Amino acid sequence: PLQIDISRFKNLSIEDHDDGVWVVTLNRPKKRNALDTDTIEELVDFFSTAPRAGVRAVVLAGSGDHFCAGLDLVEHHNDDRSPADFMHICLRWHEAFNKMEYGGVPIIAALQGAVVGGGLELASSAHVRVMDQTAYFALPEGQRGLFTGGGATIRVTDLVGKARMVDMMLTGRVYQGQEAVDLGLAQYIVDGSSLDYAMELARKAAQNLPLSNFAICSAVSHMQNMSAMDAAYAESVVAGVVNTQPDARARLAAFADKSAARVRPNSE
Ligand code: 1HE
The missing domain is CATH 1.10.12.10 (Lyase 2-enoyl-coa Hydratase, Chain  A, domain 2)
Structure with missing residues (x-):
């Protein structure tokens, strides 16, 4: 198997637990784990390697009070990107998220606080989503003068259906609590820590061949x-x-x- 050199990751913190379960944590809590270009490259790196490195299951988490605020809007603003630049940015997001969805390693997302915009695109690339009572889901792109570019049109639509997805984008509608589970945005809601419960599920999955x-x-x-x-x-x-x-x-x-x-x- 390939070795994963965890020292090369800066925006992700990566821990190798027992039983082949790895915890991958977005680690820019001061920026609410907004997805900048470096973070996306680290996701591509980890999830390209994981299937060949003996990783048996991954828990995907965000540090701090929020799972992920989506696209790094400040970086996007400062870089003043051309259409072609941003197309290539989106292609890297797809590279990362397709590696996750199609890579063959179970990924359990542990969600809290904001799971919005690109954060929801990231979460919807995991195979199982566990939310705590603080977690909430939205697609604020419409209000920001943007459109989804990280697969929401496919994956969020798969989860909640076309009409709800379009409504979320048009009106900024926020889903939370049991309703979010009923709609399929998450499969589990827990009173305690979503991370603890995600770990439990990952350990179960890791026992499969x-x-x-x-x-x-x-x-x-x-x-x-x-x-x-x-x-x-x-x-x-x-x-x-x-x-x-x-x-x-x-x-x-x-x-x-x-x-x-x-x-x-x-x-x-
Ligand atoms: C950010 C980002 C960000 C926070 N990019 N820097 N996503 C959004 O529209 C969500 C935008 N963010 C928010 O609505 C809020 O920040 C949160 C609900 C996530 C958190 O609220 P709060 O009150 O805890 O934090 P804050 O005071 O708003 O932000 C704290 C810091 O995080 C602040 O930086 P600071 O340097 O002034 O301390 C914010 O600028 C920074 N921050 N969110 C950059 N998103 C491939 S297309 C994908 C399309 C999208 O994802 S559109 C993005 C949708």
Whole structure:
């Protein structure tokens, strides 16, 4: 496996925990973790390497009271970018976020405070989102004279549907609390720390075989982009590889000899 040299990351803080779980934290709390060009390059770097470095699951977090304020508007203003410059900026965002969504490593986002604009685009590139009671979601681009450029038109629309996405952009509507979960912006809301709960979920996911997680966190997204016929075909091929992997034999044997845990309803 590749080695990840954590000393080369400045705007991300990166910790390698037990069980192959890594915690990647946006670490510019004074700027509310706004996404400047350096942060995006570090995300490209980490998430390009992680699938080949034995990373079994990632918790993606933001330091301070807010997960992420989106595009660094001050950098954008100061750089006075041309249309071509900003197109290339957006292509780097897509590079990072596609590496996340399609890379095959489970990513659990731990959300608090503002998850807005590009921050919501980042969060929606994770596979699972856990919010605490302070978290809120919005797309303020419309009010700022901007448009989304980091994949919201695709990923946020996938989460909440076209009409809600367009409303969020037109009116600046903010979603929070249980309603945000009901709409699909997050899958979990917790009373305590979203980071603690995200860690718990990441440790669970990390116990799956890496090849199963690769399929779950890559194939499902690819298949969304295919026709149903082609997706079914691709699913057969992926299942052919995953479901016959030698590492699965011990798990299947444990089921057959009745030593493996059974699936039961949650207890009250
Ligand atoms: C920033 C940014 C930022 C804060 N870029 N510097 N995103 C937005 O429109 C969200 C803009 N931010 C906010 O609405 C608020 O800052 C927050 C709700 C996130 C936090 O509020 P608060 O009161 O805690 O902080 P603050 O006083 O507004 O900001 C603290 C500092 O963070 C301040 O810097 P300072 O040097 O004066 O201390 C702010 O300038 C800085 N800061 N947010 C740069 N976003 C690929 S297209 C994507 C399109 C978008 O993402 S549009 C951006 C949408």
